[in-house]
Structure formats: C-alpha cells, structure tokens
Amino acid sequence: MSVRALIADDEPLLRGGLARMLAQAWPDLQIIAEARNGREAVAAFEQLRPEVCFLDVQMPGINGIEAARQIGQRAHLVFVTAFSEYAVQAFDRGALDYLVKPVELARLQDTVARLRDRLQHSTPILDRTALLDELEARLRPGYSRPYLRWLNASLGGTVQVIDCQRIDYLRSDEKYTRVVWRRADGGIEQSLVRMALKELLAQLDPDVFVQVHRSAAVNRHAIDRIERHDNETATVHLRASDETLPMSRSFIGQFRQM
Known part of the structure; x- marks a missing residue:
C-alpha cells in the first residue's frame, strides 16, 4: 500500500x-x-x-x-x-x-x-x-496542570508503566533520569525515563518529591532519616534499602527543622 x-x-x-x-x-x-x-x-x-x-x-x-x-x-x-x-x-x-x-x-x-x-x-x-x-x-498560558500519576519508562526492551507513588528516588543519567521504584511485591526495580531530572521534577508533586542534590531527588515517604555532616551536607537514608543519597548544602535548607 x-x-x-x-x-x-x-x-x-x-x-x-x-x-x-x-x-x-x-x-x-x-x-x-x-x-x-x-x-x-x-x-x-x-x-x-x-x-x-x-x-x-x-x-x-x-x-x-x-x-x-x-x-x-x-x-x-x-x-x-x-x-x-x-x-x-x-x-x-x-x-x-x-x-x-x-x-x-x-x-x-x-x-x-x-x-x-x-x-x-x-x-x-x-x-x-x-x-x-x-x-x-x-497549551494555553496559565493552564493549571495536575501532577503526574504515571510514568512510562524503559525496562529492557519493554515500556514499564510506573505508579509515581511507588517511586523511591530519581537520579540523573546523562540527559535522561533513572527511576528507582518498588513493585507490588516489595521488590526494587530501576527504569530509565527519557526526560531530564529537572523537567521530570517539574511535573511531580513537590509535596511528595524533593530535590536533595543537583543529580538526585527523593520521595519524602521513602526517607528513613537524614544524617547531617559538619560541612553542611547530609546523607539521605532510605527505608526500603541500604542505599543512600547525597544531600548538598544547596538543598539542606528545606530540612532545617530536623
């Protein structure tokens, strides 16, 4: 044809x-x-x-x-x-x-x-x-958009549909973003989203997702504790794994009350 x-x-x-x-x-x-x-x-x-x-x-x-x-x-x-x-x-x-x-x-x-x-x-x-x-x-100026509830991410040769509530944290991966999320059975997965971290964060609920480093952001519900250091930086410890995220001094102010 x-x-x-x-x-x-x-x-x-x-x-x-x-x-x-x-x-x-x-x-x-x-x-x-x-x-x-x-x-x-x-x-x-x-x-x-x-x-x-x-x-x-x-x-x-x-x-x-x-x-x-x-x-x-x-x-x-x-x-x-x-x-x-x-x-x-x-x-x-x-x-x-x-x-x-x-x-x-x-x-x-x-x-x-x-x-x-x-x-x-x-x-x-x-x-x-x-x-x-x-x-x-x-596309009209002033349009009030809802925050993303689902993400389409690459997982091997397939596209994985991720519930944003299951995301633990996000990290920059060159011009894309690596998303770490929990399956329904509690297992941890990593997927790649074809969007820069800054652009993706602008579409996520800021009451839930907070940037802690220029290359990392975390779901507040996934945080176990934040360990402060003498140089005004910190380390973010997660509930579901032994992994940690760095927190730079530029972003530590949003946790001053701790």
Whole structure:
C-alpha cells in the first residue's frame, strides 16, 4: 500500500530533518507536500489528500491545532511540538499521535509502527474535537496542570508503566533520569525515563518529591532519616534499602527543622 504524507512546519531545517528521518523510519512513505504554516497545510491537504499529516503545533497564522480541525477525520495526524511530553501525553490514545522536538528516531519509529498498523487494518479515524479542545487548553498560558500519576519508562526492551507513588528516588543519567521504584511485591526495580531530572521534577508533586542534590531527588515517604555532616551536607537514608543519597548544602535548607 502506497502511503502519502504532508509535513507542515515554519522552520525549513526542521521540515527537512523530519523528512530525512522519515525516509529512514518509513522508506516507502511518499512525502508529497511541505507547508510553512497551517494555511498552506490545509490548502495542500485539500488538493492532494495525503493519508498522513505531520503538523507543527505552533505555526504563524493558522496553527497546527486549527489546521487539524479543518482536516478533521480525513487523515491520520501526528503533532510535532516543542512543548514538554506532559502537554500532549493525553493524546497518545490512538486518535492522535505526537512527536516532541527534537525528534528522536526511536520515538518516530514507534509512531510509524502505529500509523502503519492503523492504515493496514483500516482503523476508523475517531472524532478528535474533544481532544483538540483539551490540547488547546493545556497549551494555553496559565493552564493549571495536575501532577503526574504515571510514568512510562524503559525496562529492557519493554515500556514499564510506573505508579509515581511507588517511586523511591530519581537520579540523573546523562540527559535522561533513572527511576528507582518498588513493585507490588516489595521488590526494587530501576527504569530509565527519557526526560531530564529537572523537567521530570517539574511535573511531580513537590509535596511528595524533593530535590536533595543537583543529580538526585527523593520521595519524602521513602526517607528513613537524614544524617547531617559538619560541612553542611547530609546523607539521605532510605527505608526500603541500604542505599543512600547525597544531600548538598544547596538543598539542606528545606530540612532545617530536623
């Protein structure tokens, strides 16, 4: 089956980069049009009717969300966005998909696999109106977002869904974050989240998770005790294991009452 696609982004380098990555991830996909904004994207769609549209969320004039409204249920849509994964995670439900800039090949390959499966099985395209309304609200300045309850993390060759309440602590692992969490049977697991510690902490409840070092954060419920040192640093001892975490002087102030 020959599949045709449209790419819309106001930055030529990003359009070209996505096209090259798609050539690698989906060699038989035909990119039949590129657009600089939502208006051009809608016009190209009406003329050429591609099966798949990759739409940047923020474009001048008509943005990606409005373009998606006009395209409706006539094509499979993928949003490409510079917003954090939190902003669009609610749309990874089958009706819409998304890629976070900078686009990673592994994530693109996952998206391509889903698209090919839907096209192969002629999966009906659902009405996206409510999802687009929610996306627009989430991206609006001043939106008050709930804290994360679940994390998707790499565990070997699978994706592990983690209840945030079961996380004991988090540590930076280059540009990602290593999450240490407890299974229902009490066993300890470690998984890798494709997000920097700073970005992940901003999405977790600050009443539960507290940063203790530039490279570490801990669930308050997982702390057994904190041992102060003469140099104004400390060591965090955990309840469920013999592991400890360093606490630097920059963060010790939040435990002054101890």
